[in-house]
Amino acid sequence: MADSLLTLENFHVAYPGQLDWAVQAVSLKLAPGEKLGLVGESGCGKSTLGRAALRLLPATARLDGQVHFEGQPVLEFSPQRLRQFRGEAIALVFQDPMTRLDPLMTIGDHCIETLQAHRPGLSKAEAKERSLHVLSKVNIPANRFNQYPHEFSGGMRQRVAIALAMLLEPKLIVADEPTTSLDVTVSAQILAELTRLCEENNTALILISHDLALVAEQCDRVAVMYQGALVEEGPAQSVLFDPQHPYTQSLVESALHLQRSNARVASVEPPQPLLRLPDLTTH
Numbered sequence: 001m002a003d004s005l006l007t008l009e010n011f012h013v014a015y016p017g018q019l020d021w022a023v024q025a026v027s028l029k030l031a032p033g034e035k036l037g038l039v040g041e042s043g044c045g046k047s048t049l050g051r052a053a054l055r056l057l058p059a060t061a062r063l064d065g066q067v068h069f070e071g072q073p074v075l076e077f078s079p080q081r082l083r084q085f086r087g088e089a090i091a092l093v094f095q096d097p098m099t100r101l102d103p104l105m106t107i108g109d110h111c112i113e114t115l116q117a118h119r120p121g122l123s124k125a126e127a128k129e130r131s132l133h134v135l136s137k138v139n140i141p142a143n144r145f146n147q148y149p150h151e152f153s154g155g156m157r158q159r160v161a162i163a164l165a166m167l168l169e170p171k172l173i174v175a176d177e178p179t180t181s182l183d184v185t186v187s188a189q190i191l192a193e194l195t196r197l198c199e200e201n202n203t204a205l206i207l208i209s210h211d212l213a214l215v216a217e218q219c220d221r222v223a224v225m226y227q228g229a230l231v232e233e234g235p236a237q238s239v240l241f242d243p244q245h246p247y248t249q250s251l252v253e254s255a256l257h258l259q260r261s262n263a264r265v266a267s268v269e270p271p272q273p274l275l276r277l278p279d280l281t282t283h
């Protein structure tokens with residue numbers, strides 16, 4: 001237990017008024033600095049698990065089992081301890097960064113406000129210096145500091161959201177489909193930046209995604225969820241290349257199928273669209 005950052009034991013979650021568990025009997029361990037991918041189809045319970053373990057669901061949700069963060073029982077935290085835990089120990093990055101960004105506040109003010117809320121001893125000048133430093137780590141130049149969220153592209157907003165998560169040097173970041181709404185190239189760049197930053201700071205990462213291949217590339221370990229339960233968990237490469245559970249095997253199969261058809265589209269693209277002949281290779 002000593003080298004575990006987050007431990008879930010027989011963890012169950014049900015939404016208010018629901019008899020069925022949305023997440024059931026999940027046991028999982030995350031070491032400091034470890035990157036864990038959490039995958040599975042839409043509705044299988046990934047977001048519910050991520051939020052419930054961080055106590056971010058409404059208080060009326062039913063939680064059962066054990067969650068420990070650095071050996072301390074998260075499900076028993078007082079409101080005060082919980083506030084500190086959410087601000088400093090952990091951070092969340094969502095699919096849509098606008099849920100985190102206030103359209104009426106500049107990017108700089110977002111950063112400074114976050115820092116000053118949790119580090120009251122920090123002067124405004126110090127907060128600005130730290131903010132510029134972290135923003136530069138996600139490739140947001142200093143001349144963007146006084147701009148508003150609407151002046152940023154989707155990819156840059158997500159970079160800002162990552163910077164905001166990194167500002168307080170949390171021990172764990174939960175990134176829930178952080179790049180799903182971005183195009184493939186930008187998505188890959190941002191995920192690479194996120195994982196590199198986590199490595200630099202020894203921040204653990206739970207990367208939630210429906211995309212097994214992408215997660216396996218970025219993470220040390222992968223956990224696969226199906227209908228609220230964890231069906232498989234192991235080193236990223238073994239889960240990808242030697243999946244044991246039939247559900248994981250079908251995920252791998254569809255990921256490979258997608259890759260194959262993408263490769264085919266790229267290789268049959270003719271230079272002169274007007275001369276395109278019927279493409280027999282795809283039928």
Ligand SMILES: Nc1ncnc2c1ncn2[C@@H]1O[C@H](COP(=O)(O)OP(=O)(O)O)[C@@H](O)[C@H]1O
Pocket residue numbers: 015016018022040041042043044045046047048049
């Ligand atoms: N606020 C909610 N109230 C009731 N049920 C919910 C709520 N949010 C999600 N669920 C249900 O919980 C299950 C898991 O959802 P979710 O964790 O969002 O899945 P995923 O993130 O894997 O797509 C689904 O059956 C979903 O319908």
Ligand SMILES: [Mg+2]
Pocket residue numbers: 046047048176
């Ligand atoms: Mg989700």
